Amino acid sequence: MNQVRETVLKSFATAAHDHGRCIKTALAKAEQACVTSGKRLTPLRRRVLELVWGSHEPVKAYELLALLGQEREQAAPPTVYRALDFLQDAGLVHRIASLNAFVGCGEPREGHVSQFLICTACGTVAELADPALSSRIADCAERLGFRVARETMEIEGTCRNCQKTGKAGDHA
Amino acid sequence: MNQVRETVLKSFATAAHDHGRCIKTALAKAEQACVTSGKRLTPLRRRVLELVWGSHEPVKAYELLALLGQEREQAAPPTVYRALDFLQDAGLVHRIASLNAFVGCGEPREGHVSQFLICTACGTVAELADPALSSRIADCAERLGFRVARETMEIEGTCRNCQKTGKAGDHA
DNA sequence: ACCACTGGCGTTACTTAATAACAGACAGGC
């Protein structure tokens, strides 16, 4: 049986981990990825990425906009959407379609699949990378003559912590 | 190996099938489902469902609104969103989150999973119902202590027809 | 017949999400 890798390691592990480290390593990896791929991680883009990594909960574009607005005069929708577009293309953040929100990617590789577990109680999101799942999808598709280009998988439910603590909040 | 069922049978089969039949049987099933579950398929809801079934391509809420506006004076966003909410709850239509759009469900059962193949060339959507896929997801989740409530799976790519005809349109 | 309660719908107004289009700034290559 294939081992499931949970890329956002701490996400469902402990509520109060050293999230500063998460942010720091994420930014370091991002810098690295951009250097090797020749993309420009400008201060604005870097800052937006940092804000996205503010937590392991998905962030809304207009929340980012508000945060940006606090620290610089000029901040309009295109400001944040352009940065997010770049970050998505670079594989540094993912968009969660079912939530209209964004999360940082713990393992930036361009064009990799996105499989997410979303806890509707605490709002936390964990990113999976299960090859068996992908290949099962490829199987289904192939049998119908369908060529897969991009997969969006967003699984809502309750994480271990929230099951224990009986939380039932509505981060739907 | 499990057999993959493609619930919207004609969707990727022939471009010009007898879609009138699709609509008719879909509406008949819907009536039936509502009767047995004690839900009220009012004229408005029925009409919206019919419009959703206008094709096998997902329909946007505001397109529906425009269509409704042609045939009745009174049509505001809540009109169509309320109907769509009802139809979703009844399992008669699905929302495709990655497209902000809606498609009719060929096999109305309340609360069943939604797995979609979306052709970015012709816009057509096919609904899968692969239990093996679901159980694989359940496996992954369980290993992380995650309890699954709802799964959203939206696979983009190219259908058999569009591969043959070399179409590359952008119904992204 | 009367009343109260409900669910469905019309209506207005608003929030949130995202994009278009144009202009200035700024860096790197020549």
Next chain:
DNA sequence: GCCTGTCTGTTATTAAGTAACGCCAGTGGT
């Protein structure tokens, strides 16, 4: 220095979805 492309600022607009209020028809009890 100057051209060129990319990044960003700015304004405006479209698309998507929701809140809140009130009307009315149907229902069910008294």
